[in-house]
Amino acid sequence: MRHRTADSVPPGGSRRPLTGSLTSAHSWPFTGREDALGELVPLLTGPDPYVLLLTGPAGVGKTRLVRELLAGPARPVARVLTAPATESTRRIPFGALAHLLPEPLPAAGGRSNLLRALADGLLAAEGDTDPNGTAPKPAPVLQIDDTHLLDDGSAALLLHLAVRRNLRIVLTARSGVPLPDAVDAMVRGGYARRLELPPLTADSVGLLLERALGGPVEGSTADLLRRYSGGNVLWLQQLVEAGTAAGTLTDTAGVWQRKGPLDPGTELSGLVERRIGRLSPAVRRAAELLALGEPLGSAELEHLVGPAVLDELDHHGLATGESDGRRARVRLAHPLYGEVLRQRMPAHRRRRHCRELADAVRRTGMRRRADP
Incomplete structure (x- = not known):
């Protein structure tokens, strides 16, 4: 972890970036490339x-x-x-x-x-x-x-x-x-x-955050920003701007830390929505079920939405598979997909989806540690 030089922090501690808008493509330092x-x-x-x-x-x-x-x-x-x-x-x-x-x-x-x-x-x-x-x-x-x-x-x-x-x-x-x-x-x-050109590595994301914010970033905060941005520079910039604007990413005693839930912000949410694309109601429902309950067993999800919809979810690049012992599980392809889908989901639809997920878990017999 790098330490801030004596002239980096004004008296009183809290500090904003030295120059420019955090999300300007030109103001962020060229790092990791x-x-x-x-x-x-x-x-x-x-x-x-x-x-x-x-x-x-x-x-x-x-x-x-x-x-x-x-x-x-x-x-x-x-x-x-x-x-x-x-x-x-x-x-x-x-x-x-x-x-x-x-x-x-x-x-x-x-x-x-x-x-x-x-x-x-x-x-x-x-x-x-x-x-x-x-x-x-x-x-x-x-x-x-x-x-x-x-x-x-x-x-x-x-x-x-x-x-x-x-x-x-x-x-x-x-x-x-x-x-x-x-x-x-x-x-x-x-x-x-x-x-x-691949996404930025974890080390490059950490270094870029330090340079853009003008000081060290607390380890778990940097890890969370890396995971949610996926090494995508534009998404990282938007996450940082949304966090500083909302006060959930703050300079505390010379170290940048997350205070509260991560909010993608309006602009990044719009970018993610465009990335997700226009989906049929059935595929949107499947993505929203994943957003509320991921990871879901592939058999349970297929029972809820049908094999054709599951295939279409994969075709859109919205889901990814993983193994948990002998069980195949499905997640959304990116953590931000879930954040944006949950953020924009009407309350009545959220309640309906939660009931469906609860019923699906009960049908499996509540055998797994994550089921409750």
């Missing part, structure tokens, strides 16, 4: 243009790592072209790259000619010589977030640019969701290097 940054730098600064595809769960810190890469040791001389993909632009041909393409769009007789014309126009907008006109300019860097949301036209243009090797391309995408076929083709054809 130094090895990943070191692995990416030579790929982006090598002699040949390269395509990097960085994948990982939403909120794990992919975009922050790319920004550190492009602003720090791999900072390009040429301008960085940015193009965030969204669900809205996914429905529009070349929608994600529209602001980078020439106006008006070139008219071409065939699709291959169109891609060539668009690529030429995008590169020409950057110019191909330095300001004095004496030497070729360094290739620009094209950065695209949420590549899994690219429309087919933009993805095809990316593949065309990757094959031509006129510029460096840095992409981020959510893992576990399909990529556009053209982006997959870049990886399969060896034009792109794909790297998976």
